[in-house]
Amino acid sequence: MRHVISICGDCEGDGAALAAAVAARDPGAEVRVVPCMNLCSRPVTVAARAEGKAAYLFGGVTPDEAEAVATFARMYAQAPDGVIADARPLGRLRLCLIGRIPA
Known part of the structure; x- marks a missing residue:
């Protein structure tokens, strides 16, 4: 099952730096820098999704939280239903x- 962590690259925050830091901390995670996710009031936006699992949306994430995002990615990958x-x-x-969006 493919788990994807998408990080907004268009925000005023530093999404690209956050994505690089997360990927370095969790080489098994598929981390993508994506265009605007329309949450510009809370940069940087991070989303997680996988087929058959709940999806997550975070806003206001800073590059300082790369370790927490990597931890989340590992926990998410291990959770059978994504919860x-x-x-x-x-x-x-x-x-x-x-928010968390049901599968």
Whole structure:
């Protein structure tokens, strides 16, 4: 199953730097820099999706949170339905969650 972490490259924040830092921390993650995800009021936007799993959307993520995004990517890949029951290991990133979309 392919797990994709998409990071907005158009935001005023530094999406490309965040994507590179996440990919370096989790070489198994498929990290993509994508065009605008229309959440410009909360740069940088990060989305996670995989077939048959819940999808996630985060806003206001900074390059300083690359380790938390990489941790999330690993937790997401291990969750059979994509649902992360205990988000405490994600630190501030859990407060950036905008929504979880059911599979």
